Amino acid sequence: MVFKVLFQKSRDEVPVRENTETLYLEATDIRDVRKKLGDRPYNVEFIQPLTGKFLEYEKKSAEFKLEKI
Known part of the structure; x- marks a missing residue:
C-alpha cells in the first residue's frame, strides 16, 4: 500500500504549514x-x-516519487 506522509524536517521546531514537506512511501x-x-x-x-x-x-502530480526505504 502507498502512503502519503506530511512532515517537518526537524522535530525541534514548531510546525509551520509553509515548511511542510511530502513524501510517498x-x-x-x-x-x-x-x-x-x-x-x-x-x-x-499526518500519514x-x-x-x-x-x-x-x-500519481499525476509532478512531485509524486515513491521513496525506497
Missing part, C-alpha cells in the same frame, strides 16, 4: 511507515493511505 500499514521513518529526524504530522482514485490523482 510503500509500506504494509501506518505502524510500518513510522518504523521506516524512525531513524530520520522528521516531525511527522494518509492512498488507494483507488486518490492514488491515481497523486
Whole structure:
C-alpha cells in the first residue's frame, strides 16, 4: 500500500504549514511507515493511505516519487 506522509524536517521546531514537506512511501500499514521513518529526524504530522482514485490523482502530480526505504 502507498502512503502519503506530511512532515517537518526537524522535530525541534514548531510546525509551520509553509515548511511542510511530502513524501510517498510503500509500506504494509501506518505502524510500518513510522518504523521506516524512525531513524530520520522528521516531525511527522499526518500519514494518509492512498488507494483507488486518490492514488491515481497523486500519481499525476509532478512531485509524486515513491521513496525506497
